[in-house]
Amino acid sequence: MNSAFTEWMAAKQARTEAALGRFLPARDSLPQRLHEAMRYATLGGGKRVRPLLVFAAGELSEAPPERLEVVASAVELIHVYSLVHDDLPAMDDDVLRRGRPTCHIEFDEATALLVGDSLQTLAFELLAGQALGERQIEMIALLAHASGSRGMAGGQAIDLASVGKALTQAELELMHALKTGALIRAAVLLGALAGQSLREQEQRQLDRFAKRAGLLFQVVDDILDCTASTATLGKTAGKDEAADKPTYITLLGLAGARDYAENLRHEALIALSGFGERARRLTELADFICHRPF
Numbered sequence: 001m002n003s004a005f006t007e008w009m010a011a012k013q014a015r016t017e018a019a020l021g022r023f024l025p026a027r028d029s030l031p032q033r034l035h036e037a038m039r040y041a042t043l044g045g046g047k048r049v050r051p052l053l054v055f056a057a058g059e060l061s062e063a064p065p066e067r068l069e070v071v072a073s074a075v076e077l078i079h080v081y082s083l084v085h086d087d088l089p090a091m092d093d094d095v096l097r098r099g100r101p102t103c104h105i106e107f108d109e110a111t112a113l114l115v116g117d118s119l120q121t122l123a124f125e126l127l128a129g130q131a132l133g134e135r136q137i138e139m140i141a142l143l144a145h146a147s148g149s150r151g152m153a154g155g156q157a158i159d160l161a162s163v164g165k166a167l168t169q170a171e172l173e174l175m176h177a178l179k180t181g182a183l184i185r186a187a188v189l190l191g192a193l194a195g196q197s198l199r200e201q202e203q204r205q206l207d208r209f210a211k212r213a214g215l216l217f218q219v220v221d222d223i224l225d226c227t228a229s230t231a232t233l234g235k236t237a238g239k240d241e242a243a244d245k246p247t248y249i250t251l252l253g254l255a256g257a258r259d260y261a262e263n264l265r266h267e268a269l270i271a272l273s274g275f276g277e278r279a280r281r282l283t284e285l286a287d288f289i290c291h292r293p294f
């Protein structure tokens, strides 16, 4: 990673953290325990990949940064809600997230359910309540679709139903296109929608990039789950194998999954080639997603 990109990334992560801190209800406002738990789950951790994608895609369409921080926060709130619910005993049943006890361990299960519910609705309150330009309604609909039963929640349902089953690559890809890919794609498209209109061909190429980047993120997540330590990941490593989940490792083997990730990165970059310098940060982010250590 070059140092200009590292600095850009640190600045956007800090901007996201500050925006989330402002948008979340104050710790001492009622109901205090719920608000404290919402802040605990959201602040002070995570790579903020989705907000980074929002900011990077916003550079393509010259979107105003103050709009992008609203969009980036909304997408991250949906992501954090999904992590809090995914960690519950009824789903993945995990005790460690972002290097700390999961929300239901630090607080309790009922609070964690309400944290997820409240983060999700706060995301839409933000998107609807701030001025985001001419395509605001389209943006709200896009995030809602990406989060619901035909997006992330639907992918999670397929995931839960797939434990112990052998899936084909096409079935695995559909599951991940929904569970992980839909929100990553939404982050990219929303960042671009917050600025000037792109040409139709540019929109198609950006969508192609977004889909490849979403799949790449998941393939690398599978690789890291079986190669990195719990301490590095900040979440329990080796969970896929322990839960007998179909992954890109079970399907392609470790070397095959690495080759596949490299191909996806390459395809993602080809999709951006027509944008030239405007896509510099998106290009660097695809490299980061592919080679990240956690």
Ligand code: GRG
Binding pocket: 045, 046, 047, 048, 049, 079, 081, 082, 083, 085, 086, 098, 152, 153, 156, 179, 180, 218, 221, 294
């Ligand atoms: C509960 C509706 C609902 C959905 C859950 C996100 C999700 C769907 C489940 C999480 C399980 C999982 C390991 C998904 C694979 C990819 C993923 C989303 C990893 C976590 O995202 P990162 O690495 O996490 O961006 P940080 O902490 O950096 O934000």
